[in-house]
Amino acid sequence: MTSQMRAEIGEQPDALRRTIDALLPRTPDIGALARETRQVLFIARGSSDNAAVYGRYLVEAHAGRLATLAAPSIATAYRRRLDLSGVLAVAISQSGKTEEIVETLDWARDCGARTVAVTNGAGSPLAEAAEVALVTRAGAEIAVPATKTYTTQLAALSVLGLGLGAAVAEDDLRRVPDEVARMIALTEDSPALPEIVEDLAKVPGTVVSGRGIAFGTALELALKIKEACYLHAMGLSYADLLHGPIAVVDAQTPALLVAADSGPTLPGTVALARRVRGAGAHAFGVGGGPELAEACSAALPGPALPEWVAPLGLIVPGQIMVENLARRLGIDPDVPRGLNKVTQTD
Template sequence: MTTKMRSEIAEQPTALRATLDSLLPKIDEIRAMGEQTRQLLFIARGTSDNAAVYGRYLVEAHAGRLSALAAPSIATTYRRKLDLDGVLAVAISQSGRTEEIVETLAWAKDCGARTVGVTNGGEDSPLAQAADIALCTVAGEEKAVPATKTYTTQLAALAVLAIGLGADVDAGELRRVPEAVEKLIAEPGDIEAVVEGLADKQGVVVSGRGLAFSTALETALKLKEACYLHAMGLSYADLLHGPIAVVDADTPALLVAAEHSPTLQGTIALAERVVAAGAAAYTIGGGGALAQAGTAALNGPDLPEWLAPMGLIVPGQLLTEALARRLGIDPDAPRGLNKVTQTD
């Protein structure tokens, strides 16, 4: 029986094409708003927060704009008004109905920010209605609780946003993403070896750096949600500052890198260190060099680093779905979770 999660993973190339067709015409509108702002504030929770991490690295590395992740409780709990003049507030919500995110975007506007909403909830969703510009993804209904196609289309929307804000990238390369994702779905690498390696483990450390850090965080979240693993998502720089002590024969590492990235050599060195310490180092992406340094390898996309996270997450999604089934867990409906989460 094919799970809903597995079916929705397979729908990602179509969802990405539809989203790009819908959002690329908005670049001029984004550019006009970008001229009125200097820096960005990303507002999100959960999977959408991991998308925001990608947005932050992308905008800072390629558009030269200072960016930050918001603490929504400043708006909703502390109710503190800040000076957000010159700020572009970008709220991200799969449903567009998470009250905390909608309220925080409204707060940002009241504080002087210009606003963008990224959502799969459509133009009529509360988030889209609250934003100056709505970037509505076209992923279709997502029935499995773990987000897959809504996440990758959020990344696509943030790539379009970065282009509108003047990122020094080739916008035409975006059109390569759906095909790269299709290839990864067909050829993800040695999924079975990694599933077997994690099946009797209670925890795993998932690590990447730079633009791949968002993938490490999202992969760790998926393994927590659907496989009930104690999965720790960390930048490898933070991992080396102490938490690497938890990596041992009972706690393997899952290391993520784009093949064309200034962080690749550091990731390779980390894989070699983990293996030398007697632990397993499973890898995602990074080409043959990272695969050779690790214990078993999942493939990465043939994409430039700024787009690679849209592909790097796919083997992690497939791994999560396969591991959940191996553990006797229904990945479509993990315990304690709902599709839309409301927070105070």
């Protein structure tokens, strides 16, 4: 029986196409805010926070603006006022109803920031609180693990990058929906999929690593493994992994390595795969082209997209792997224990 999570994974090409078509005309609105700001502050939790990591690398690497991740507790618990003049505050929430995120965006505005919301909730409190609301067109998402709401958030952040002056090609973004459809078919047919699933079903946990623009994808994949499969999964930049935690990688703790098919972090990811295998552990690749596939024990295909938009397709093989792994472990991926679709934090 097909899970709701798997059905929603399959809806991503259409959801992305609707979102991109709806949001690209909003780049002038973002550009108007860009002229009055110097840096970007991302406000998010959970999967949205992983999307924000992508946004941060995109803005810094391609739009030349300093970008940081907010600590919402500064606003909601410590209640400290900061000087946010010259800051563009971008709040990200799938539902737009997480009170902490709405409160933090209100705080940022009161501290002098200009404001943008990224949400799938049209008319939500978050959308109403922002000067510019980038409302994604994912449609209703029933399964608790975010799939299409996550990838459409990445699409919205790609549009944000374009509006902030990122030196990238808009046509790359327009190619994403078709490439995601191709990725779904390729992953389902990949002989590496059952191999990786069977191996992960036998171990208590894994390390998930990427770097740069792919780092958010590694964090999101680790989160999905934890919430849908109940396995320990440590999401790390490979630079941090090499500073000590690599000691946990062994025959019982394989590494999942995520990379775009090109870009400055690919050689380091390939080198890490070889080091992991040299230590007697399995290294499983997601993306990274033939170089990473050759260095890994097994690898899932990645999207044929430039690095700046690769994360929109790169997470998709991971989503399919997680859904298959959950069912292999006898877990319903649609309703992970202890989780709800909208999480409230204080």
